[in-house]
Amino acid sequence: MTATDTAKPQIITGKAKLAGVLGWPVAHSRSPVLHNYWLRRYGVDGAYVPLPVEPDAFVAAVLGLQAAGFRGANVTIPHKEAAFKIADVLDHSAQRAGAVNTLVFEDDGKIHGYSTDGAGFVASMEAAGLNPPKQAQALLLGAGGAARSVAAALQDCGLRVAVTNRTQGRAEELAKALPGLDVVPWNAWEQRLGTFSLLVNTTSLGMEGGPDAAFRPSLAHAGKELVVADIVYVPRITPLLAEAQSAGLHTLGGLGMLLHQARLGFQKWYGVNPEVDAATEAFVQESF
Ligand SMILES: NC(=O)c1ccc[n+]([C@@H]2O[C@H](COP(=O)([O-])OP(=O)(O)OC[C@H]3O[C@@H](n4cnc5c(N)ncnc54)[C@H](OP(=O)(O)O)[C@@H]3O)[C@@H](O)[C@H]2O)c1
Structure with a gap:
Protein backbone atom coordinates (compact mmCIF):
# COMPACT_ATOMS: atom_id res chain seq x y z
CA MET A 1 0.00 0.00 0.00
CA THR A 2 1.22 3.46 -0.81
CA ALA A 3 1.05 6.46 1.53
CA THR A 4 -1.68 7.81 -0.78
CA ASP A 5 -3.84 4.74 -0.18
CA THR A 6 -3.53 4.94 3.63
CA ALA A 7 -4.36 8.62 3.51
CA LYS A 8 -7.57 8.09 1.54
CA PRO A 9 -10.65 8.58 3.73
CA GLN A 10 -13.51 6.10 3.59
CA ILE A 11 -16.58 7.42 1.76
CA ILE A 12 -19.87 6.50 3.44
CA THR A 13 -22.78 8.54 2.07
CA GLY A 14 -26.51 7.83 2.32
CA LYS A 15 -26.13 5.63 -0.78
CA ALA A 16 -23.29 3.53 0.65
CA LYS A 17 -23.13 -0.13 -0.40
CA LEU A 18 -23.15 -2.28 2.74
CA ALA A 19 -21.85 -5.74 3.60
CA GLY A 20 -20.31 -7.47 6.60
CA VAL A 21 -19.23 -10.74 8.17
CA LEU A 22 -21.54 -12.90 10.29
CA GLY A 23 -19.77 -15.03 12.89
CA TRP A 24 -19.90 -16.13 16.53
CA PRO A 25 -17.48 -14.99 17.72
CA VAL A 26 -16.42 -12.62 14.97
CA ALA A 27 -13.85 -10.37 16.66
CA HIS A 28 -10.92 -12.43 15.28
CA SER A 29 -12.04 -11.92 11.66
CA ARG A 30 -9.66 -9.99 9.41
CA SER A 31 -12.38 -9.46 6.78
CA PRO A 32 -13.38 -5.96 7.99
CA VAL A 33 -9.73 -4.82 7.78
CA LEU A 34 -9.38 -6.24 4.28
CA HIS A 35 -12.67 -5.07 2.75
CA ASN A 36 -12.45 -1.55 4.22
CA TYR A 37 -8.87 -1.32 2.92
CA TRP A 38 -10.13 -2.17 -0.58
CA LEU A 39 -13.09 0.25 -0.23
CA ARG A 40 -10.66 3.12 0.54
CA ARG A 41 -8.19 2.02 -2.12
CA TYR A 42 -10.83 1.92 -4.89
CA GLY A 43 -12.76 4.95 -3.61
CA VAL A 44 -15.99 2.97 -3.24
CA ASP A 45 -18.90 4.53 -1.36
CA GLY A 46 -19.43 1.66 1.08
CA ALA A 47 -18.76 -0.03 4.40
CA TYR A 48 -18.08 -3.53 5.70
CA VAL A 49 -18.82 -4.36 9.34
CA PRO A 50 -18.37 -7.24 11.81
CA LEU A 51 -21.73 -8.82 12.72
CA PRO A 52 -21.57 -10.94 15.89
CA VAL A 53 -24.61 -13.21 15.59
CA GLU A 54 -25.43 -16.22 17.79
CA PRO A 55 -26.44 -19.40 15.95
CA ASP A 56 -30.11 -19.13 17.00
CA ALA A 57 -30.32 -15.62 15.53
CA PHE A 58 -28.66 -16.41 12.19
CA VAL A 59 -31.78 -16.61 9.98
CA ALA A 60 -33.34 -13.49 11.52
CA ALA A 61 -30.05 -11.63 11.09
CA VAL A 62 -29.66 -12.57 7.41
CA LEU A 63 -33.24 -11.62 6.58
CA GLY A 64 -32.81 -8.40 8.59
CA LEU A 65 -29.68 -7.45 6.67
CA GLN A 66 -31.46 -8.13 3.40
CA ALA A 67 -34.43 -5.99 4.51
CA ALA A 68 -32.03 -3.21 5.53
CA GLY A 69 -30.59 -3.03 2.03
CA PHE A 70 -27.27 -4.81 2.58
CA ARG A 71 -25.70 -6.25 -0.59
CA GLY A 72 -24.76 -9.46 1.20
CA ALA A 73 -22.34 -10.86 3.76
CA ASN A 74 -19.49 -13.20 4.43
CA VAL A 75 -20.24 -16.05 6.78
CA THR A 76 -17.72 -17.63 9.12
CA ILE A 77 -17.72 -20.20 11.93
CA PRO A 78 -20.23 -21.54 12.99
CA HIS A 79 -22.68 -20.39 10.32
CA LYS A 80 -21.38 -21.84 7.02
CA GLU A 81 -23.88 -24.72 6.95
CA ALA A 82 -26.81 -22.52 8.01
CA ALA A 83 -25.84 -20.16 5.19
CA PHE A 84 -25.92 -23.10 2.79
CA LYS A 85 -29.51 -23.82 3.92
CA ILE A 86 -30.77 -20.25 3.69
CA ALA A 87 -29.48 -19.61 0.14
CA ASP A 88 -32.10 -19.81 -2.65
CA VAL A 89 -29.46 -20.40 -5.31
CA LEU A 90 -26.22 -22.33 -4.70
CA ASP A 91 -23.40 -22.15 -7.20
CA HIS A 92 -21.21 -25.15 -8.06
CA SER A 93 -18.58 -24.27 -5.43
CA ALA A 94 -21.17 -24.17 -2.63
CA GLN A 95 -22.71 -27.47 -3.68
CA ARG A 96 -19.31 -29.14 -3.75
CA ALA A 97 -18.25 -27.64 -0.41
CA GLY A 98 -21.60 -28.34 1.28
CA ALA A 99 -21.22 -24.89 2.83
CA VAL A 100 -21.47 -21.20 2.00
CA ASN A 101 -19.08 -18.43 3.06
CA THR A 102 -20.40 -15.66 0.78
CA LEU A 103 -24.03 -14.54 0.54
CA VAL A 104 -25.19 -12.14 -2.15
CA PHE A 105 -28.62 -10.50 -1.97
CA GLU A 106 -29.70 -10.09 -5.58
CA ASP A 107 -32.11 -7.39 -6.78
CA ASP A 108 -34.84 -10.00 -7.44
CA GLY A 109 -34.90 -10.88 -3.72
CA LYS A 110 -33.05 -14.17 -4.15
CA ILE A 111 -30.14 -15.05 -1.86
CA HIS A 112 -27.20 -16.53 -3.75
CA GLY A 113 -24.61 -18.65 -1.92
CA TYR A 114 -20.98 -19.27 -2.86
CA SER A 115 -18.09 -21.10 -1.24
CA THR A 116 -14.89 -19.27 -2.12
CA ASP A 117 -12.41 -20.89 0.29
CA MET A 257 -6.08 -17.96 0.64
CA LEU A 258 -7.74 -15.57 3.09
CA LEU A 259 -7.19 -12.64 0.72
CA HIS A 260 -8.18 -14.44 -2.49
CA GLN A 261 -11.38 -15.98 -1.03
CA ALA A 262 -12.59 -12.44 -0.31
CA ARG A 263 -12.42 -11.19 -3.91
CA LEU A 264 -15.68 -12.64 -5.22
CA GLY A 265 -17.80 -11.10 -2.45
CA PHE A 266 -16.16 -7.69 -2.88
CA GLN A 267 -16.74 -7.81 -6.61
CA LYS A 268 -20.43 -8.82 -6.23
CA TRP A 269 -21.26 -6.30 -3.48
CA TYR A 270 -19.22 -3.29 -4.52
CA GLY A 271 -18.76 -3.79 -8.27
CA VAL A 272 -14.95 -3.74 -8.32
CA ASN A 273 -12.69 -6.74 -8.84
CA PRO A 274 -10.05 -6.08 -6.17
CA GLU A 275 -6.40 -6.91 -6.54
CA VAL A 276 -4.50 -9.10 -4.12
CA ASP A 277 -0.97 -7.73 -4.18
CA ALA A 278 1.94 -7.20 -1.82
CA ALA A 279 0.35 -3.98 -0.51
CA THR A 280 -2.90 -5.78 0.37
CA GLU A 281 -0.98 -8.55 2.06
CA ALA A 282 1.18 -6.13 4.04
CA PHE A 283 -1.84 -4.13 5.19
CA VAL A 284 -3.71 -7.17 6.50
CA GLN A 285 -0.53 -8.65 7.98
CA GLU A 286 -0.08 -5.47 10.03
CA SER A 287 -3.43 -6.12 11.73
CA PHE A 288 -2.22 -9.33 13.38
N1 LIG B 1 -6.53 -19.38 5.21
C1 LIG B 1 -7.86 -19.31 5.19
O1 LIG B 1 -8.46 -18.50 4.46
C2 LIG B 1 -8.67 -20.28 6.01
C3 LIG B 1 -10.01 -20.54 5.67
C4 LIG B 1 -10.76 -21.44 6.44
C5 LIG B 1 -10.14 -22.06 7.54
N2 LIG B 1 -8.84 -21.78 7.84
C6 LIG B 1 -8.18 -22.46 9.00
O2 LIG B 1 -8.30 -23.86 8.80
C7 LIG B 1 -8.36 -24.53 10.06
C8 LIG B 1 -9.51 -25.54 10.05
O3 LIG B 1 -10.74 -24.86 9.88
P1 LIG B 1 -12.12 -25.68 9.70
O4 LIG B 1 -13.18 -24.67 9.52
O5 LIG B 1 -11.97 -26.76 8.70
O6 LIG B 1 -12.27 -26.35 11.17
P2 LIG B 1 -13.04 -27.69 11.56
O7 LIG B 1 -14.16 -27.97 10.63
O8 LIG B 1 -13.33 -27.53 13.03
O9 LIG B 1 -11.94 -28.86 11.38
C9 LIG B 1 -10.83 -28.93 12.25
C10 LIG B 1 -9.87 -30.01 11.74
O10 LIG B 1 -8.69 -29.99 12.60
C11 LIG B 1 -8.50 -31.32 13.14
N3 LIG B 1 -7.96 -31.24 14.50
C12 LIG B 1 -8.31 -30.39 15.49
N4 LIG B 1 -7.59 -30.64 16.59
C13 LIG B 1 -6.75 -31.69 16.29
C14 LIG B 1 -5.76 -32.40 17.02
N5 LIG B 1 -5.46 -32.09 18.29
N6 LIG B 1 -5.10 -33.40 16.38
C15 LIG B 1 -5.37 -33.71 15.09
N7 LIG B 1 -6.32 -33.06 14.35
C16 LIG B 1 -7.00 -32.06 14.95
C17 LIG B 1 -9.88 -31.92 13.14
O11 LIG B 1 -9.78 -33.33 13.25
P3 LIG B 1 -10.97 -34.20 13.91
O12 LIG B 1 -12.01 -34.38 12.84
O13 LIG B 1 -10.30 -35.45 14.31
O14 LIG B 1 -11.48 -33.40 15.08
C18 LIG B 1 -10.42 -31.42 11.79
O15 LIG B 1 -9.90 -32.18 10.73
C19 LIG B 1 -8.48 -23.43 11.11
O16 LIG B 1 -7.20 -23.24 11.68
C20 LIG B 1 -8.89 -22.21 10.32
O17 LIG B 1 -8.42 -21.00 10.90
C21 LIG B 1 -8.09 -20.92 7.10
Whole structure:
Protein backbone atom coordinates (compact mmCIF):
# COMPACT_ATOMS: atom_id res chain seq x y z
CA MET A 1 0.00 0.00 0.00
CA THR A 2 1.22 3.46 -0.81
CA ALA A 3 1.05 6.46 1.53
CA THR A 4 -1.68 7.81 -0.78
CA ASP A 5 -3.84 4.74 -0.18
CA THR A 6 -3.53 4.94 3.63
CA ALA A 7 -4.36 8.62 3.51
CA LYS A 8 -7.57 8.09 1.54
CA PRO A 9 -10.65 8.58 3.73
CA GLN A 10 -13.51 6.10 3.59
CA ILE A 11 -16.58 7.42 1.76
CA ILE A 12 -19.87 6.50 3.44
CA THR A 13 -22.78 8.54 2.07
CA GLY A 14 -26.51 7.83 2.32
CA LYS A 15 -26.13 5.63 -0.78
CA ALA A 16 -23.29 3.53 0.65
CA LYS A 17 -23.13 -0.13 -0.40
CA LEU A 18 -23.15 -2.28 2.74
CA ALA A 19 -21.85 -5.74 3.60
CA GLY A 20 -20.31 -7.47 6.60
CA VAL A 21 -19.23 -10.74 8.17
CA LEU A 22 -21.54 -12.90 10.29
CA GLY A 23 -19.77 -15.03 12.89
CA TRP A 24 -19.90 -16.13 16.53
CA PRO A 25 -17.48 -14.99 17.72
CA VAL A 26 -16.42 -12.62 14.97
CA ALA A 27 -13.85 -10.37 16.66
CA HIS A 28 -10.92 -12.43 15.28
CA SER A 29 -12.04 -11.92 11.66
CA ARG A 30 -9.66 -9.99 9.41
CA SER A 31 -12.38 -9.46 6.78
CA PRO A 32 -13.38 -5.96 7.99
CA VAL A 33 -9.73 -4.82 7.78
CA LEU A 34 -9.38 -6.24 4.28
CA HIS A 35 -12.67 -5.07 2.75
CA ASN A 36 -12.45 -1.55 4.22
CA TYR A 37 -8.87 -1.32 2.92
CA TRP A 38 -10.13 -2.17 -0.58
CA LEU A 39 -13.09 0.25 -0.23
CA ARG A 40 -10.66 3.12 0.54
CA ARG A 41 -8.19 2.02 -2.12
CA TYR A 42 -10.83 1.92 -4.89
CA GLY A 43 -12.76 4.95 -3.61
CA VAL A 44 -15.99 2.97 -3.24
CA ASP A 45 -18.90 4.53 -1.36
CA GLY A 46 -19.43 1.66 1.08
CA ALA A 47 -18.76 -0.03 4.40
CA TYR A 48 -18.08 -3.53 5.70
CA VAL A 49 -18.82 -4.36 9.34
CA PRO A 50 -18.37 -7.24 11.81
CA LEU A 51 -21.73 -8.82 12.72
CA PRO A 52 -21.57 -10.94 15.89
CA VAL A 53 -24.61 -13.21 15.59
CA GLU A 54 -25.43 -16.22 17.79
CA PRO A 55 -26.44 -19.40 15.95
CA ASP A 56 -30.11 -19.13 17.00
CA ALA A 57 -30.32 -15.62 15.53
CA PHE A 58 -28.66 -16.41 12.19
CA VAL A 59 -31.78 -16.61 9.98
CA ALA A 60 -33.34 -13.49 11.52
CA ALA A 61 -30.05 -11.63 11.09
CA VAL A 62 -29.66 -12.57 7.41
CA LEU A 63 -33.24 -11.62 6.58
CA GLY A 64 -32.81 -8.40 8.59
CA LEU A 65 -29.68 -7.45 6.67
CA GLN A 66 -31.46 -8.13 3.40
CA ALA A 67 -34.43 -5.99 4.51
CA ALA A 68 -32.03 -3.21 5.53
CA GLY A 69 -30.59 -3.03 2.03
CA PHE A 70 -27.27 -4.81 2.58
CA ARG A 71 -25.70 -6.25 -0.59
CA GLY A 72 -24.76 -9.46 1.20
CA ALA A 73 -22.34 -10.86 3.76
CA ASN A 74 -19.49 -13.20 4.43
CA VAL A 75 -20.24 -16.05 6.78
CA THR A 76 -17.72 -17.63 9.12
CA ILE A 77 -17.72 -20.20 11.93
CA PRO A 78 -20.23 -21.54 12.99
CA HIS A 79 -22.68 -20.39 10.32
CA LYS A 80 -21.38 -21.84 7.02
CA GLU A 81 -23.88 -24.72 6.95
CA ALA A 82 -26.81 -22.52 8.01
CA ALA A 83 -25.84 -20.16 5.19
CA PHE A 84 -25.92 -23.10 2.79
CA LYS A 85 -29.51 -23.82 3.92
CA ILE A 86 -30.77 -20.25 3.69
CA ALA A 87 -29.48 -19.61 0.14
CA ASP A 88 -32.10 -19.81 -2.65
CA VAL A 89 -29.46 -20.40 -5.31
CA LEU A 90 -26.22 -22.33 -4.70
CA ASP A 91 -23.40 -22.15 -7.20
CA HIS A 92 -21.21 -25.15 -8.06
CA SER A 93 -18.58 -24.27 -5.43
CA ALA A 94 -21.17 -24.17 -2.63
CA GLN A 95 -22.71 -27.47 -3.68
CA ARG A 96 -19.31 -29.14 -3.75
CA ALA A 97 -18.25 -27.64 -0.41
CA GLY A 98 -21.60 -28.34 1.28
CA ALA A 99 -21.22 -24.89 2.83
CA VAL A 100 -21.47 -21.20 2.00
CA ASN A 101 -19.08 -18.43 3.06
CA THR A 102 -20.40 -15.66 0.78
CA LEU A 103 -24.03 -14.54 0.54
CA VAL A 104 -25.19 -12.14 -2.15
CA PHE A 105 -28.62 -10.50 -1.97
CA GLU A 106 -29.70 -10.09 -5.58
CA ASP A 107 -32.11 -7.39 -6.78
CA ASP A 108 -34.84 -10.00 -7.44
CA GLY A 109 -34.90 -10.88 -3.72
CA LYS A 110 -33.05 -14.17 -4.15
CA ILE A 111 -30.14 -15.05 -1.86
CA HIS A 112 -27.20 -16.53 -3.75
CA GLY A 113 -24.61 -18.65 -1.92
CA TYR A 114 -20.98 -19.27 -2.86
CA SER A 115 -18.09 -21.10 -1.24
CA THR A 116 -14.89 -19.27 -2.12
CA ASP A 117 -12.41 -20.89 0.29
CA GLY A 118 -11.29 -23.64 -2.09
CA ALA A 119 -10.97 -21.33 -5.09
CA GLY A 120 -9.13 -18.89 -2.82
CA PHE A 121 -6.61 -21.59 -1.97
CA VAL A 122 -6.08 -22.50 -5.64
CA ALA A 123 -5.75 -18.82 -6.60
CA SER A 124 -3.16 -18.28 -3.87
CA MET A 125 -1.14 -21.22 -5.22
CA GLU A 126 -1.31 -19.81 -8.73
CA ALA A 127 -0.34 -16.33 -7.52
CA ALA A 128 2.72 -17.87 -5.85
CA GLY A 129 3.63 -19.63 -9.11
CA LEU A 130 3.04 -23.06 -7.55
CA ASN A 131 0.85 -24.76 -10.13
CA PRO A 132 0.90 -28.49 -9.50
CA PRO A 133 0.69 -30.56 -12.69
CA LYS A 134 -2.81 -31.91 -13.44
CA GLN A 135 -1.83 -35.49 -12.67
CA ALA A 136 -0.40 -34.46 -9.29
CA GLN A 137 -1.54 -36.10 -6.11
CA ALA A 138 -2.43 -33.96 -3.12
CA LEU A 139 -2.66 -35.03 0.50
CA LEU A 140 -4.81 -32.99 2.84
CA LEU A 141 -4.37 -33.13 6.60
CA GLY A 142 -7.84 -32.69 8.11
CA ALA A 143 -11.41 -33.43 7.14
CA GLY A 144 -13.27 -30.39 8.46
CA GLY A 145 -15.08 -27.66 6.59
CA ALA A 146 -11.95 -26.09 5.13
CA ALA A 147 -10.68 -29.50 3.97
CA ARG A 148 -13.86 -30.13 2.02
CA SER A 149 -13.72 -26.87 0.11
CA VAL A 150 -9.99 -27.21 -0.64
CA ALA A 151 -10.36 -30.87 -1.65
CA ALA A 152 -13.28 -30.06 -3.97
CA ALA A 153 -11.41 -27.18 -5.61
CA LEU A 154 -8.28 -29.30 -6.15
CA GLN A 155 -10.36 -32.13 -7.63
CA ASP A 156 -12.05 -29.59 -9.89
CA CYS A 157 -8.55 -28.61 -11.08
CA GLY A 158 -7.95 -32.23 -12.07
CA LEU A 159 -5.79 -33.32 -9.14
CA ARG A 160 -6.10 -36.67 -7.41
CA VAL A 161 -6.77 -35.90 -3.75
CA ALA A 162 -6.37 -37.92 -0.55
CA VAL A 163 -7.28 -36.94 3.00
CA THR A 164 -6.05 -38.07 6.36
CA ASN A 165 -7.71 -37.15 9.62
CA ARG A 166 -7.33 -37.90 13.31
CA THR A 167 -10.97 -39.06 13.33
CA GLN A 168 -10.99 -41.51 10.42
CA GLY A 169 -14.82 -41.63 10.20
CA ARG A 170 -14.86 -37.94 9.32
CA ALA A 171 -12.40 -38.55 6.47
CA GLU A 172 -14.61 -41.38 5.21
CA GLU A 173 -17.66 -39.09 5.32
CA LEU A 174 -15.73 -36.60 3.22
CA ALA A 175 -14.83 -39.32 0.73
CA LYS A 176 -18.55 -40.12 0.36
CA ALA A 177 -19.34 -36.47 -0.34
CA LEU A 178 -16.50 -36.09 -2.86
CA PRO A 179 -16.27 -39.25 -4.99
CA GLY A 180 -12.73 -40.13 -6.02
CA LEU A 181 -11.22 -38.95 -2.75
CA ASP A 182 -8.78 -41.40 -1.14
CA VAL A 183 -8.43 -41.87 2.63
CA VAL A 184 -5.02 -42.40 4.24
CA PRO A 185 -4.83 -43.52 7.91
CA TRP A 186 -3.70 -40.71 10.24
CA ASN A 187 -0.85 -42.81 11.65
CA ALA A 188 0.51 -43.64 8.18
CA TRP A 189 0.60 -40.37 6.25
CA GLU A 190 4.15 -39.35 7.14
CA GLN A 191 5.52 -42.63 5.75
CA ARG A 192 3.44 -42.31 2.55
CA LEU A 193 4.44 -38.74 1.80
CA GLY A 194 6.74 -39.78 -1.04
CA THR A 195 3.75 -40.49 -3.33
CA PHE A 196 2.39 -36.93 -3.08
CA SER A 197 3.45 -33.71 -4.76
CA LEU A 198 1.29 -31.38 -2.65
CA LEU A 199 0.69 -31.47 1.12
CA VAL A 200 -1.92 -29.13 2.60
CA ASN A 201 -2.56 -28.71 6.30
CA THR A 202 -6.24 -27.86 6.73
CA THR A 203 -6.41 -28.71 10.43
CA SER A 204 -6.06 -26.15 13.20
CA LEU A 205 -2.77 -27.81 14.24
CA GLY A 206 0.10 -25.32 14.22
CA MET A 207 -2.26 -22.39 14.81
CA GLU A 208 -1.42 -19.93 17.59
CA GLY A 209 -3.88 -20.67 20.39
CA GLY A 210 -5.00 -23.89 18.64
CA PRO A 211 -4.95 -27.49 19.90
CA ASP A 212 -1.19 -27.93 19.24
CA ALA A 213 0.67 -24.81 18.18
CA ALA A 214 3.96 -26.77 18.02
CA PHE A 215 2.71 -29.29 15.41
CA ARG A 216 5.83 -30.09 13.35
CA PRO A 217 5.44 -33.46 11.64
CA SER A 218 8.32 -35.29 9.99
CA LEU A 219 8.82 -34.64 6.29
CA ALA A 220 11.67 -37.15 6.05
CA HIS A 221 9.80 -39.21 3.41
CA ALA A 222 8.93 -36.21 1.19
CA GLY A 223 10.05 -36.11 -2.43
CA LYS A 224 12.28 -33.21 -3.49
CA GLU A 225 9.45 -31.56 -5.47
CA LEU A 226 6.84 -31.62 -2.67
CA VAL A 227 4.98 -28.34 -2.18
CA VAL A 228 3.90 -27.84 1.44
CA ALA A 229 0.97 -25.53 2.09
CA ASP A 230 -0.66 -24.54 5.36
CA ILE A 231 -4.01 -22.77 5.44
CA VAL A 232 -3.31 -21.65 9.02
CA TYR A 233 -2.15 -18.02 8.79
CA VAL A 234 -1.34 -17.20 12.43
CA PRO A 235 1.64 -17.50 12.68
CA ARG A 236 2.57 -16.70 9.12
CA ILE A 237 5.28 -19.38 9.13
CA THR A 238 3.82 -22.34 11.02
CA PRO A 239 6.15 -25.02 12.44
CA LEU A 240 5.11 -27.27 9.50
CA LEU A 241 6.19 -24.61 7.00
CA ALA A 242 9.43 -24.04 8.94
CA GLU A 243 10.15 -27.78 8.73
CA ALA A 244 9.46 -27.74 4.98
CA GLN A 245 11.68 -24.71 4.45
CA SER A 246 14.52 -26.34 6.37
CA ALA A 247 14.13 -29.36 4.07
CA GLY A 248 14.44 -27.05 1.04
CA LEU A 249 10.81 -27.56 -0.10
CA HIS A 250 8.49 -24.97 -1.66
CA THR A 251 5.99 -23.59 0.85
CA LEU A 252 2.77 -21.59 0.86
CA GLY A 253 1.18 -19.89 3.89
CA GLY A 254 -2.55 -19.37 4.53
CA LEU A 255 -2.77 -15.58 4.22
CA GLY A 256 -3.05 -15.67 0.43
CA MET A 257 -6.08 -17.96 0.64
CA LEU A 258 -7.74 -15.57 3.09
CA LEU A 259 -7.19 -12.64 0.72
CA HIS A 260 -8.18 -14.44 -2.49
CA GLN A 261 -11.38 -15.98 -1.03
CA ALA A 262 -12.59 -12.44 -0.31
CA ARG A 263 -12.42 -11.19 -3.91
CA LEU A 264 -15.68 -12.64 -5.22
CA GLY A 265 -17.80 -11.10 -2.45
CA PHE A 266 -16.16 -7.69 -2.88
CA GLN A 267 -16.74 -7.81 -6.61
CA LYS A 268 -20.43 -8.82 -6.23
CA TRP A 269 -21.26 -6.30 -3.48
CA TYR A 270 -19.22 -3.29 -4.52
CA GLY A 271 -18.76 -3.79 -8.27
CA VAL A 272 -14.95 -3.74 -8.32
CA ASN A 273 -12.69 -6.74 -8.84
CA PRO A 274 -10.05 -6.08 -6.17
CA GLU A 275 -6.40 -6.91 -6.54
CA VAL A 276 -4.50 -9.10 -4.12
CA ASP A 277 -0.97 -7.73 -4.18
CA ALA A 278 1.94 -7.20 -1.82
CA ALA A 279 0.35 -3.98 -0.51
CA THR A 280 -2.90 -5.78 0.37
CA GLU A 281 -0.98 -8.55 2.06
CA ALA A 282 1.18 -6.13 4.04
CA PHE A 283 -1.84 -4.13 5.19
CA VAL A 284 -3.71 -7.17 6.50
CA GLN A 285 -0.53 -8.65 7.98
CA GLU A 286 -0.08 -5.47 10.03
CA SER A 287 -3.43 -6.12 11.73
CA PHE A 288 -2.22 -9.33 13.38
N1 LIG B 1 -6.53 -19.38 5.21
C1 LIG B 1 -7.86 -19.31 5.19
O1 LIG B 1 -8.46 -18.50 4.46
C2 LIG B 1 -8.67 -20.28 6.01
C3 LIG B 1 -10.01 -20.54 5.67
C4 LIG B 1 -10.76 -21.44 6.44
C5 LIG B 1 -10.14 -22.06 7.54
N2 LIG B 1 -8.84 -21.78 7.84
C6 LIG B 1 -8.18 -22.46 9.00
O2 LIG B 1 -8.30 -23.86 8.80
C7 LIG B 1 -8.36 -24.53 10.06
C8 LIG B 1 -9.51 -25.54 10.05
O3 LIG B 1 -10.74 -24.86 9.88
P1 LIG B 1 -12.12 -25.68 9.70
O4 LIG B 1 -13.18 -24.67 9.52
O5 LIG B 1 -11.97 -26.76 8.70
O6 LIG B 1 -12.27 -26.35 11.17
P2 LIG B 1 -13.04 -27.69 11.56
O7 LIG B 1 -14.16 -27.97 10.63
O8 LIG B 1 -13.33 -27.53 13.03
O9 LIG B 1 -11.94 -28.86 11.38
C9 LIG B 1 -10.83 -28.93 12.25
C10 LIG B 1 -9.87 -30.01 11.74
O10 LIG B 1 -8.69 -29.99 12.60
C11 LIG B 1 -8.50 -31.32 13.14
N3 LIG B 1 -7.96 -31.24 14.50
C12 LIG B 1 -8.31 -30.39 15.49
N4 LIG B 1 -7.59 -30.64 16.59
C13 LIG B 1 -6.75 -31.69 16.29
C14 LIG B 1 -5.76 -32.40 17.02
N5 LIG B 1 -5.46 -32.09 18.29
N6 LIG B 1 -5.10 -33.40 16.38
C15 LIG B 1 -5.37 -33.71 15.09
N7 LIG B 1 -6.32 -33.06 14.35
C16 LIG B 1 -7.00 -32.06 14.95
C17 LIG B 1 -9.88 -31.92 13.14
O11 LIG B 1 -9.78 -33.33 13.25
P3 LIG B 1 -10.97 -34.20 13.91
O12 LIG B 1 -12.01 -34.38 12.84
O13 LIG B 1 -10.30 -35.45 14.31
O14 LIG B 1 -11.48 -33.40 15.08
C18 LIG B 1 -10.42 -31.42 11.79
O15 LIG B 1 -9.90 -32.18 10.73
C19 LIG B 1 -8.48 -23.43 11.11
O16 LIG B 1 -7.20 -23.24 11.68
C20 LIG B 1 -8.89 -22.21 10.32
O17 LIG B 1 -8.42 -21.00 10.90
C21 LIG B 1 -8.09 -20.92 7.10
